[in-house]
Amino acid sequence: MTICQKSPEVEALTRSLRRFIETELHPVEHTIETMQGPPDEFIRPLRDKARALGFYAMNMPAEVGGGGLGTAEMCFAEEQIGRTSPVLIRQVFGQVYLMLMACKGAQRERYLLPTVRGERNCCIAITEPNAGSDAASITTTAEPRGEGFIINGLKHFISDGDRADYAIVMAVTDKAKRVKGGITAFLVDKNTPGFTVGAAQNMMGQHGVRHVELHFTDCYVGPEQVLGEVGQGFPMMLASVSRVRLAQIGARAVGMAGRLLDLCAAYATERTQFGKKIGEFQMIQQMLADTATEMFAARTMVMGTAANVDAGIDCREQVSMVKLFASEMVNRAADRAVQIFGGMGVCQEAPVERFFRDARVFRIYDGTSEIHRARIATVLMRDGQGPLGLE
Ligand SMILES: Cc1cc2nc3c(=O)[nH]c(=O)nc-3n(C[C@H](O)[C@H](O)[C@H](O)COP(=O)(O)OP(=O)(O)OC[C@H]3O[C@@H](n4cnc5c(N)ncnc54)[C@H](O)[C@@H]3O)c2cc1C
Missing domain, CATH: 1.20.140.10 (Butyryl-CoA Dehydrogenase, subunit A, domain 3)
Structure with a gap:
């Protein structure tokens, strides 16, 4: 069934994706499910193969090393990807957030490019125990301190929050403005003092993707950790x-x-x-x-x-x-x-x-x-x- 035509390149891409998924991923789906978070040595060879075949970070623009696919092309690819388990999808094909395209200057080398290459893992931390559907009501704050900010708050349900090398964290920088210029996105590295991974929150499905709390207690981040512009996170x-x-x-x-x-x-x-x-x-x-x-x-x-x-x-x-x-x-x-x-x-x-x-x-x-x-x-x-x- 064709609603929009696949180019010969996309036809070839989706065919080889299907083959890769059927031969490499279907046989390990059950094993992965029982691992409760597959170890890196299990995932790494599969991810390396996916990268070599051009299947990693396909959603990202070509100029940063991604697949450079248009929306329809990406949907054709994602349709194939949906034929395996969500755990393998995240870890083999990469969960690279488009927001990272806002990286500037040194942030590109430190976050964007290694993440697109599959060398660094990222998670996104928006949801809080009292702010789910109403994401605008988050209470995690980032208050100015010196040249940077001090983050305080608790995030939860954060997918891959424990294996991520850094998190994109949404915090309130201006309580009066909130979604209208008062919420900022920060890039916060693992091991930053004041940033700790909290309890795991076991879910009914997608076993192997771990969901965790992230705690921020007087966590200082410099101005170079702001992703995009202050107030433009939302x-x-x-x-x-x-x-x-x-x-x-x-x-x-x-x-x-x-x-x-x-x-x-x-x-x-x-x-x-x-x-x-x-x-x-x-x-x-x-x-x-x-x-x-x-x-x-x-x-x-x-x-x-x-x-x-x-x-x-x-x-x-x-x-x-x-x-x-x-x-x-x-x-x-x-x-x-x-x-x-x-x-x-x-x-x-x-x-x-x-x-x-x-x-x-x-x-x-x-x-x-x-x-x-x-x-x-x-x-x-x-x-x-x-x-x-x-x-
Ligand atoms: C497996 C999993 C992975 C996740 N990964 C991440 C992640 O990586 N990063 C992250 O930041 N978050 C993540 N989340 C959080 C996810 O985005 C929230 O769970 C989702 O936004 C819903 O929020 P909530 O769970 O607080 O439900 P609530 O917002 O409390 O909703 C409860 C119920 O009330 C209903 N409801 C709420 N508001 C309205 C309304 N206005 N009208 C009608 N009904 C309404 C909802 O539809 C729902 O039925 C994840 C969640 C899960 C379960």
Whole structure:
């Protein structure tokens, strides 16, 4: 199915990505799951292979050593990437935040370039125990001290916070202004006095990505640790969320549903009950057809929106709809997959059990389903269907 054409280069890229994922990653998914944070010696060879094949930091511009892919190209790639476990995705293909493009001067050599090369790991610390969906209400502060700032506060749910070499930390620099020029992003190195990794917060899925608290107690950072401009942390973050939501949630959800559909179709044609392949039962066929149809719808939304983004159209509201639909679609797909596999669906021997757990958080991070629904309805009532791309 083609909504926007793949160039021959992107066709070749997605084919070799698929091959790499099937031959190198599928065989280790189960092992990784049981490791609770795979050791570097396990990940490093896979990451090195991915880098050599041009699969590392594909989301970053070519001039800093990234893949330099456009939005639609990135979505094609992410669709393939979604066919493996989120733990392997983060660690093998890299979780390199677009915000790092705001690095200036010496920051480029210290943070941006080594991170794109896969030599340094980064995490992003926005969420706090009392500031989740309402990220603007963070209370971590960065008060001026000498030429720099003193950071105080607590972040939680920070993915890979313990293995990151540095964190991008959002802190309030002007309480009166808050999102309107009062929140700043800082680059804070591991081992900076006053910066410590706190308790691990074990999640139902995506085992192997560790989520932790980060504590900041009178943590001094110099002026050279400000990412971008003072007060511009929030708009800088918002500028990159659309691409994340479209590619890393929307396209990955389509890829995950595709993998589940393959597993289900294979199981339905091999598992026999009552003397028949279970795929001969119409109720099993219905589940397969529903997942295929919903996956097609999500894919159409992802690629259509990506093509519009590449054409320079402001698609923020459509991206909300894509994120909402694709994340809920993959959860329905995973639920049906469990049902089609019966007892094997909840047994850890089959990968569908893992996908079922891994998919759940797609509806929570990068804006919960409720936050996106609220946004879509608000825009509809205020501005009509135009901004939603419905006219
Ligand atoms: C696995 C995982 C990894 C994460 N990684 C990171 C990370 O690396 N860095 C980071 O900074 N954060 C991270 N987060 C945090 C994530 O961004 C938040 O969990 C998310 O923003 C939701 O916030 P919350 O959990 O505090 O839920 P809450 O905001 O407390 O929401 C609770 C419920 O209330 C609903 N709700 C809230 N506001 C509204 C509203 N206005 N209208 C209707 N319903 C509403 C929500 O939809 C939800 O159902 C991660 C979270 C998880 C689970």
